[in-house]
Amino acid sequence: xxxxxxxxSEVSSRKTDRKWSKSLTRGIKITAAASLLVAGGYAMLxxxxxxxxxxxxxxxxxxxxxxxxxxxxxxxxxxxxxxxEQGGALARVQNPRVDDQLLFNLRSQLxxxxxxxxxxxxxRAGLEQLRLQLEARSRDHAQASANRIAALVEEAxxxxxxRAARRDQLQRDLTRKQSLAVSGAVSQSDLDRIRGEVDxxxxxxxxxxxxxxxxxTAASAVSRGVIAETGSNDVAYSAQRADEIAIRLVSxxxxxxxxxxxxxxxxERLAAEERRIALMTADNLKAPxxxxxxxxxxxxxxxxxxxxxxxxxxxxxSAFIVASIPQDRVPDVAIGSEARFRLSxxxxxxxxxxxxxxxxxxxxxxxxxxxxxxxxxxxxxTVRVVAPPSLNVAGECLVGRxxxxxLPVARGGLAGSLxxxxxxxxxxxxxxxxxxxxxxxx
Numbered sequence: 449x450x451x452x453x454x455x456x457s458e459v460s461s462r463k464t465d466r467k468w469s470k471s472l473t474r475g476i477k478i479t480a481a482a483s484l485l486v487a488g489g490y491a492m493l494x495x496x497x498x499x500x501x502x503x504x505x506x507x508x509x510x511x512x513x514x515x516x517x518x519x520x521x522x523x524x525x526x527x528x529x530x531x532x533e534q535g536g537a538l539a540r541v542q543n544p545r546v547d548d549q550l551l552f553n554l555r556s557q558l559x560x561x562x563x564x565x566x567x568x569x570x571x572r573a574g575l576e577q578l579r580l581q582l583e584a585r586s587r588d589h590a591q592a593s594a595n596r597i598a599a600l601v602e603e604a605x606x607x608x609x610x611r612a613a614r615r616d617q618l619q620r621d622l623t624r625k626q627s628l629a630v631s632g633a634v635s636q637s638d639l640d641r642i643r644g645e646v647d648x649x650x651x652x653x654x655x656x657x658x659x660x661x662x663x664x665t666a667a668s669a670v671s672r673g674v675i676a677e678t679g680s681n682d683v684a685y686s687a688q689r690a691d692e693i694a695i696r697l698v699s700x701x702x703x704x705x706x707x708x709x710x711x712x713x714x715x716e717r718l719a720a721e722e723r724r725i726a727l728m729t730a731d732n733l734k735a736p737x738x739x740x741x742x743x744x745x746x747x748x749x750x751x752x753x754x755x756x757x758x759x760x761x762x763x764x765x766s767a768f769i770v771a772s773i774p775q776d777r778v779p780d781v782a783i784g785s786e787a788r789f790r791l792s793x794x795x796x797x798x799x800x801x802x803x804x805x806x807x808x809x810x811x812x813x814x815x816x817x818x819x820x821x822x823x824x825x826x827x828x829x830t831v832r833v834v835a836p837p838s839l840n841v842a843g844e845c846l847v848g849r850x851x852x853x854x855l856p857v858a859r860g861g862l863a864g865s866l867x868x869x870x871x872x873x874x875x876x877x878x879x880x881x882x883x884x885x886x887x888x889x890x
Contacts, residue, residue, distance in 0.1 A: 498854035499780050503828075504771035504789065506835050506846045507819040511737050513759040515752045517728050519543030522748055526759075529842025530741045537732040538741075538759060541752070546728045554718040561714060565707040572700045579693040586687035593684075594670040601667055604660035611656050615649035622646050739763040740840040742818055742847070762818045764845035769800065769833040771853040772808070772821035778829045781805050782858035787833045789853040791846065802855060803832040819848050831855060 519541040526538045622642045628634040739761040746758050769789060773781070783805060788797045808828045814820075821830070833853060838846040 497857050498788070499773055499777045499857060501771035501773050501831065501853040501855065503821045503824070504769055504851045504853045505819045505821055506767050506791070506849045506851060507770045507817045508762045508764065508767040508847045509816050510742060510818050511739065511761045511763075512757050513538065513733060513736060513761065515541065515733075515754055515756045515758055516731055517541060517543055518753045519730070519751065521746045521750050521752065521758070524744075524746070524748055526741050526744075528741050528744050529845075531840040532735040532739060532741060532761065534735055534738045536735045538735060539733045539746070540730065541733060541758075542730045543728060546725060548725055551718070551721045551725050554714060554721055558711060558714045558718055561707055561711040565704060565711060568700055568704045568707060572697060572704065575693050575697055575700070579690050579697065582686040582690035582693065586684050586690060589684040589686060590670060594667065597663060597667040597670055601660065601663040604656065604663050608653065608656040608660050611649065611653045615646065615653050618642065618646040618649050733758055735761060737761065737763065738840065740842070740845050740847075760818075762840075762845070762847050764840045764847055765837040767835045767838065767845075767847050768803065769835045769851055769853060770817070770819070770821055771831045771833060771851075771855070772824065772828045773831055773855070775807075775827045775829050778805055780855075780857045781831055782856045785856040785858075787853060787855050789833065789851045792850045792852075797854075798836060800834040800836070803834060806830050806832075 520543070522540050522542065524539040526532055526536075532538060622639075625634045625639055625642055629636070629639050740763075741759055742762040743760040744758075745756070745760070746752055752758060771789075781802060783802050785802050786799050787802050788799060790797050806829065808830055821828075831853070833855075835846060838844055
């Protein structure tokens with residue numbers, strides 16, 4: 449009897465435990481469903497008055513680093529996600545096949561001009577030395593001529609004085625004999641003879657005076673560097689040669705000046721060409737602005753042409769959100785208002801200002817954006833929202849992160865319709881779903 453009672457008690461206890469377990473499980477399910485529906489209802493109520501975008505991404509404008517010259521890439525020291533500073537070297541490009549024919553021609557031309565200029569300077573120096581020697585010889589010749597003519601002048605003056613004295617003596621003899629001829633002491637023939645001698649002596653004095661004057665004129669000309677002797681040139685041969693050399697020196701000076709100007713011009717062109725060749729032969733690819741490497745369009749050893757994109761940079765500190773919304777919700781978005789958004793993988797909302805609302809073409813045609821929302825079949829509009837700044841470091845930069853955006857509804861428009869739709873959904877679909885779920889549990 450006792451054994452039967454114990455078995456009956458055991459069976460009753462098991463039935464009670466099963467009933468209690470079912471009730472507990474049902475209660476847990478009901479509580480979970482109610483919590484889920486309440487959370488959903490709260491979420492829908494919290495989003496009333498907002499235009500919701502599930503297709504949004506954090507973007508920024510891309511700065512392209514393009515090739516300044518064609519050549520081979522080497523020494524890449526920055527990969528995707530690397531932070532770079534403005535002016536920092538990302539890689540090096542080298543072009544060993546640059547055309548340097550003009551550089552070679554300019555060097556040859558400068559060498560030739562330098563040689564010609566040196567030859568002209570050497571010739572000019574030699575002719576200048578010869579000119580100095582000829583001028584010295586000419587001065588010596590002029591001095592010798594002046595001394596000789598001075599001696600001739602002195603001789604002519606003394607001869608003139610002697611002849612004048614003889615003429616005076618003859619004139620005195622003539623006077624004395626004329627007085628004697630009156631008394632008959634001197635014959636008429638002697639008187640005629642002495643008269644002839646006086647006349648000859650007078651003429652000789654005049655001739656000597658003219659000769660002396662001529663010599664004085666020649667002496668004056670020699671003192672001025674002019675030779676006035678019969679049968680000679682106006683200047684000495686040395687002076688003539690010095691004049692010819694002076695003319696040649698003028699020509700050489702002009703030639704030297706021309707060569708100097710051409711050499712200076714060629715040297716400037718050569719320096720400019722050397723700088724150009726240096727730039728065309730090798731260069732460092734430097735970051736045009738601070739940011740993070742978004743894309744790398746090359747690798748070591750690759751050859752790129754002028755204008756090809758080697759890398760793309762983004763500044764994570766100036767990022768913004770690009771959200772896609774239906775075209776019919778454009779009038780409901782309030783520009784300048786605070787928008788709420790939540791980045792993928794985060795649990796907290798962030799706040800940003802609505803910058804603009806444009807058509808979808810404004811984004812699809814803008815190739816400078818780092819990221820854009822996904823394409824959809826229907827016509828969409830694009831909303832830009834200020835995003836929080838982030839560091840230009842991989843893992844910290846927000847560019848490329850997707851987001852869920854709540855855009856404030858402007859007054860009027862579809863705001864009332866949105867509230868009605870939300871209320872209807874809560875009073876109808878939400879309650880019906882909750883009833884169906886509870887019936888399935890029972």
